[in-house]
Amino acid sequence: MDIADVARRTGVPASTLRYYAKKGLLRSLTSPGQRRQFPADTSERLALIALGQAAGFSLDEVAAMLVEQRVDRQLLLDRAAEIDQQVKRLQAMSKGLRHAAACPEENHLHCPKFQRLLQVSTGRGKRNKPAAGARR
Numbered sequence: 001m002d003i004a005d006v007a008r009r010t011g012v013p014a015s016t017l018r019y020y021a022k023k024g025l026l027r028s029l030t031s032p033g034q035r036r037q038f039p040a041d042t043s044e045r046l047a048l049i050a051l052g053q054a055a056g057f058s059l060d061e062v063a064a065m066l067v068e069q070r071v072d073r074q075l076l077l078d079r080a081a082e083i084d085q086q087v088k089r090l091q092a093m094s095k096g097l098r099h100a101a102a103c104p105e106e107n108h109l110h111c112p113k114f115q116r117l118l119q120v121s122t123g124r125g126k127r128n129k130p131a132a133g134a135r136r
Contacts, residue, residue, distance in 0.1 A: 003036040010046050023059060024067050025049055055079055085123070092120035 007014045020026040021036065026045060029037040045066065052062035056079055064070050096117035105111040 001038050001040065001042060003038065006038050006042050006046075010043055012046055020046075020049065023063060025059065025063055055083065089121050089123055092117050096121055 001009075003014050003017055006012070006017055017026060017038070018036065021028045021038075026038060026042060029039060048066060049059075049062055052065065053059070057065075061075070064072070096114060099111075099114055099117060100108050103111050103114060105114070108114045
């Protein structure tokens with residue numbers, strides 16, 4: 001696929017495609033100086049790159065997984081645990097907002113339930129113990 005086609009189909013700017021190719025995240029089928037052509041699986045690779053970045057991995061970490069095919073399973077597990085904690089905090093924030101909207105207390109800071117939700121949403125609430133062998 002031509003670089004313009006890839007950019008149009010995926011919404012990823014051509015400059016980003018060139019950058020990814022330079023970093024080795026994408027493979028160009030043409031010689032330097034020619035208009036870049038990419039293999040048919042480029043859209044899938046771009047989706048994996050986007051997923052990795054959305055999960056909080058750096059481009060170098062994504063490259064290690066895609067290019068070097070070296071997957072650090074502990075890194076994946078640690079990141080999954082971080083995402084679980086983020087989800088927990090976001091759910092507590094949501095519950096806190098819903099509770100505050102319906103709470104009969106004049107001052108939400110005097111409400112014990114709101115206080116508990118506030119602590120969890122800011123990460124100061126009770127934390128789950130890490131699984132045996134898990135790194136912190």
